[in-house]
Amino acid sequence: MLRGRRSVLRIVACLGAAATAGLLVSERAQTPGRPAAPRTVGGPPAAAAPPAKASVYRLQPMTAYTPPRFRRAVPPVRRRPFLRMSGAGRTMVLTFDDGPDPRYTPGILSTLREYDVRAMFFVCGEMATDNRDLLREMADAGHVVGNHTWSHPLIxxxxxxxxxxxxxxxxxxxxxxxxxxxxxxxxxxGAWNRHSFEIGAELGMEPLAWTVDSRDWTEPGTRTIVRRVLDGAGPGVVVLSHDAGGDRSQSVAALRDYLPELLGAGYRITVPRR
Structure with a gap:
């Protein structure tokens, strides 16, 4: 069923995939003499796994690793973002960018709540400041709230x-x-540079990219978004979707279709532990 993963946006030539900290795969940090871990190898197609019981789907954080809250930009500072999970079995991460948007974010939160799974929301400050109730709803439900800049510029x-x-x-x-x-x-x-890695480190944050781009922002139709996510599914995959930045009704509808499919194929949808 899996057809391989879409390459990251053309401006993301910097993205790599070597394991670090046993959590998500990325380029090794800038620490002299630190060996790079091997790449993660994908597992069997999702269809090959028998459906698991509902209890398997409950939140199971992938690791006890927690990035430090604040620190100076001294080694290790990432040179490339994390792309996928490593050594976490048949787990996947769902991420949503550009929100929160009161027109679409509640629908996504409702579906996630229905299946008792967690996701990551990378929010823009100009959206978050006017929708703080949605930020609190995300956090109260156990979702990870990440930083997607204030106004979504080209870094x-x-x-x-x-x-x-x-x-x-x-x-x-x-x-x-x-x-x-x-x-x-x-x-x-997905456009990073050295300054963004250094400043992110100063603020105590780790960079996360993605493995599968649903390209839902192009509004290709609900069925197309569902197909792209299911075709790209695999152990350690990080899926990129959006809950704002345009008409995201297709994204909301697609999640309702592909989430139960992923769970029925034996995948656990999880998030990094805070």
Whole structure:
């Protein structure tokens, strides 16, 4: 059933995939002499696994690893973002970018709640500041709230001071609303640079990219989004979707279709432990 994964956006030539910290696969940190771990090998097709009992689907954090809350940008600073989980069995991560949006985020939260699974929401500060109730709803349900910058700019075109403002303002909104700062961040368009890694590290965040892009932002139709997610499913996969930034009704409907399919194929949908 699986047809291989879509390559990351054309501007993301920097994305790599070597294991680190036994959590998600990424390029090794900039620590001299630190050996790189081998790549994660994909498991058998999802259809080959017998359906599991419902109890298997409950939240099972992939690791006890927690990125430090605050630190200076000294080694190890990531050179490339995490792309996928490593050594976590038949688990997957669902991520949603650009929200929260009161038109679509509640529908996604409702479906996740129905199946008792958790996801990651990478929020934009300008959306979060006007929808703090949705931030609290995400956190109260056990979802991970990450940083997706303030206004969704193309990071490599910004000076370091602007990158710091984009990430810092968003982290501040999240911390003031939830009581803790975000531990993960994602660059808009998947476009990273050295400054973004360094500033993210200063703010105590780890960079997370994705393995499968649903391309739901193109509004290709619910069935197309479902097919892309199911075709790309596999152990350790991180799926990119959106809950804002346009008409996301197809994304909401698609989640209702592919989530039970993934669970029925034996996958556990999980998140990093905070």
């Amino acid at each position: 490599p075109k910004l000076p370091p001071s602007r990158i710091r403002e984009e990430l810092g303002r968003t982290s501040e909104v999240i911390e003031k609303t939830l009581g803790t700062p975000p531990l993960w961040y994602r660059a808009p368009f």
